[in-house]
Amino acid sequence: MTFGPGLTASSLAADVRAGETTAEDAVNHALAWIRAAEGKGLHAFLSLREEAALEEAAEVDRRSAAGEPLPLAGVPVAVKDNIAVAGGRTTCGSRLLEPWTAPYDATAIARLRRAGAVVVGKTNLDEFAMGSSTENSAFGPTRNPHDLDRVPGGSSGGSVAAVAAGCVPLALGSETGGSVRQPAAFCGVVGVKPSYGRVSRYGLVAFGSSLDQIGPVAHTVEDAARLFEVIAGSDPRDATSAPEAVEACAEGLDEWDPAGARIGWPAEYFGEGLDPAIRSACEAARAALEAAGSEVVEVSLPHAPYGIAVYYVVAIAEASSNLARYDGVRYGHRAPGAADLQEMYLKTRAAFGAELKRRIMLGTYVLSAGYYEAFYGKGTAVRARIAGDFDAAWEGVDAILAPTTPTPAFRLGEKADDPLAMYLNDIYTVSANLAGIPAISLPWGETPAEADPPAMPIGIQVMGPRLSERRLFGLARFLERAAPPAPRAGLLAADGGAGG
Amino acid sequence: MTISAHDVRHIARLARLELSDEEVERFRGELSKILEYVAQLDRVEADSAAEPEEPDQPLRPDVPARWPDVTPLHAEAPDFEDGFYRVPRVVE
Numbered sequence: 184m185t186f187g188p189g190l191t192a193s194s195l196a197a198d199v200r201a202g203e204t205t206a207e208d209a210v211n212h213a214l215a216w217i218r219a220a221e222g223k224g225l226h227a228f229l230s231l232r233e234e235a236a237l238e239e240a241a242e243v244d245r246r247s248a249a250g251e252p253l254p255l256a257g258v259p260v261a262v263k264d265n266i267a268v269a270g271g272r273t274t275c276g277s278r279l280l281e282p283w284t285a286p287y288d289a290t291a292i293a294r295l296r297r298a299g300a301v302v303v304g305k306t307n308l309d310e311f312a313m314g315s316s317t318e319n320s321a322f323g324p325t326r327n328p329h330d331l332d333r334v335p336g337g338s339s340g341g342s343v344a345a346v347a348a349g350c351v352p353l354a355l356g357s358e359t360g361g362s363v364r365q366p367a368a369f370c371g372v373v374g375v376k377p378s379y380g381r382v383s384r385y386g387l388v389a390f391g392s393s394l395d396q397i398g399p400v401a402h403t404v405e406d407a408a409r410l411f412e413v414i415a416g417s418d419p420r421d422a423t424s425a426p427e428a429v430e431a432c433a434e435g436l437d438e439w440d441p442a443g444a445r446i447g448w449p450a451e452y453f454g455e456g457l458d459p460a461i462r463s464a465c466e467a468a469r470a471a472l473e474a475a476g477s478e479v480v481e482v483s484l485p486h487a488p489y490g491i492a493v494y495y496v497v498a499i500a501e502a503s504s505n506l507a508r509y510d511g512v513r514y515g516h517r518a519p520g521a522a523d524l525q526e527m528y529l530k531t532r533a534a535f536g537a538e539l540k541r542r543i544m545l546g547t548y549v550l551s552a553g554y555y556e557a558f559y560g561k562g563t564a565v566r567a568r569i570a571g572d573f574d575a576a577w578e579g580v581d582a583i584l585a586p587t588t589p590t591p592a593f594r595l596g597e598k599a600d601d602p603l604a605m606y607l608n609d610i611y612t613v614s615a616n617l618a619g620i621p622a623i624s625l626p627w628g629e630t631p632a633e634a635d636p637p638a639m640p641i642g643i644q645v646m647g648p649r650l651s652e653r654r655l656f657g658l659a660r661f662l663e664r665a666a667p668p669a670p671r672a673g674l675l676a677a678d679g680g681a682g683g
Numbered sequence: 684m685t686i687s688a689h690d691v692r693h694i695a696r697l698a699r700l701e702l703s704d705e706e707v708e709r710f711r712g713e714l715s716k717i718l719e720y721v722a723q724l725d726r727v728e729a730d731s732a733a734e735p736e737e738p739d740q741p742l743r744p745d746v747p748a749r750w751p752d753v754t755p756l757h758a759e760a761p762d763f764e765d766g767f768y769r770v771p772r773v774v775e
Contacts, residue, residue, distance in 0.1 A: 198698065206763055243696050277756065283759060284755075284759065284775065286755045286756055286759065301726065320744075360687055402713070403774065410729075419743055422742070422743065424749050426741060487729065489723065489727060490723050491720075491725060492720060492721045492723050493724065495717060495720075495721055496721055496724070503698060507698075507699075510699075511761060512760070512761075512768050513759070514756075514758050514759040514760060515761075516761075516762075517762070518759035521771050522771065522772070523770050523771050523772045524770050524772065524773045525699075526771070527771050528699040529701040529702070532698075532700055532701070533700075533701055540700055540702070540706070540710070541710060541713060541714070543698050543700060544691070544694050544698060544700065544710055545714060545717060545718075548686075548690075548700040548718075549698050551697060560730075561725070561727075562721075562724065563723050564694065564729035564730055565727050565729050566722050567729070568727065568729055574744055581702060602713055602716075602717065603716055603717055603720055606717075607715065640756060652710070
């Protein structure tokens with residue numbers, strides 16, 4: 184067993200089940216890799232669960248030895264710090280929740296534990312998951328393990344950077360408008376946005392409740408599928424969770440047949456503003472599908488260009504409402520020394536970062552008397568059109584192939600002063616969130632290093648109809664096999680077998 | 684779409700956010716720019732009332748359940764005493 188970059192959850196769990204290695208050993212190695220990466224300035228983690236993780240690993244070893252079938256036996260997992268893990272901090276990257284200890288496990292975490300996975304730490308994010316670079320964390324930015332001068336993307340930047348650097352084979356992120364897929368593309372890993380309602384939101388701190396979804400991060404499509412199977416499924420604690428049974432995704436991954444498949448090519452995603460290297464990556468993926476017998480046909484998603492505008496009405500409206508609960512009364516931060524209740528609210532909420540204030544202000548504005556119908560009403564109406572475009576597309580195609588992001592990872596600070604430019608990062612990802620459909624981003628090659636070194640990973644994505652995850656994982660697996668190698672993050676390369 | 688400093692202060696009051704003069708000025712510019720971008724939605728002829736209704740969410744049986752132990756929840760409050768959340772004075 185070789186620990187470190189390249190280790191897959193599937194092979195590690197198989198070895199733990201076979202008694203060839205132990206969960207305790209796996210967790211010790213992960214912690215060593217995390218310390219090494221953090222020591223080099225990655226800043227992917229906000230807290231580590233060193234003691235708890237080792238105790239839990241010992242318990243996993245006992246359960247596995249007793250013959251309990253554990254699909255993720257001994258697999259160390261990093262979890263975005265907006266997902267509750269009982270007994271530890273869940274800060275959401277915010278001063279408002281800095282003092283808070285989660286009193287319960289999110290459903291996704293309870294399911295991870297049942298499957299034998301071990302949560303080793305909580306990862307950095309843009310404050311309350313609002314951002315596309317992880318620069319908005321109150322605790323400082325996370326960096327891209329391929330180039331520490333660049334952002335890892337966001338808001339799940341910590342989870343994605345932890346996997347890309349090789350600290351852990353798996354991580355959980357969350358999406359509202361692309362917060363798993365966009366960083367996965369920036370860091371060269373697989374990122375999944377499940378169908379809305381497929382993974383319970385119980386224990387995920389709310390941002391935009393009609394959009395939020397927990398999603399897997401992994402090195403390989405197979406690992407992502409295994410993690411997805413573990414966390415997916417209906418949950419009585421989340422009224423919006425989908426009641427349908429979860430299809431097996433990891434077994435039979437290679438059964439997806441490209442011959443005769445119909446794949447959509449959305450013209451609207453290949454217009455102005457798309458980096459030429461990313462366009463070429465999509466064209467190469469298209470050629471690979473056609474060579475294997477798929478038919479790639481143009482589809483039209485005419486309302487897709489309105490995605491960001493709709494998103495910044497719907498998501499911020501829901502966010503301003505969800506964030507009203509941070510009032511300093513029941514949990515989290517309370518500013519001291521207020522003379523009365525109103526002053527306490529104001530002083531307490533002053534601890535929100537600039538992006539949070541901006542979004543709360545915008546959300547409050549679009550929901551305020553006189554503007555509600557013009558903004559929120561209009562936004563939800565166009566949202567329905569975006570979903571309708573996809574429904575029409577599924578009449579003719581099984582899935583859609585598209586770029587994940589318009590550009591590769593940008594540099595820290597490059598877009599920090601222009602909120603709108605930052606928002607436009609999510610232009611290709613938000614539609615799937617607005618329509619509630621599943622999407623998977625996977626690496627496809629790298630940018631030409633000579634123009635702007637170093638070579639950075641490129642991400643492409645596939646989208647499918649609601650609850651079509653099994654088909655989508657199969658398609659992603661086919662593309663993964665056809666893809667040119669993505670660059671490996673060199674951050675820990677010098678450490679060789681650090682910790683192992 | 685431009686919004687005034689007065690509008691910004693009004694929204695901040697609704698949202699219980701205290702803004703410095705510098706923040707009011709900055710948000711005035713940024714919010715105007717974002718709302719201008721959002722205004723492109725006016726180009727789409729769509730009316731929320733004309734859209735099909737979302738399918739109803741299935742409801743679970745409304746059976747009360749007891750949280751096993753509320754003490755840790757209360758312990759998270761900045762100020763909790765004798766079964767009450769304590770806050771600064773509410774009225775004069």
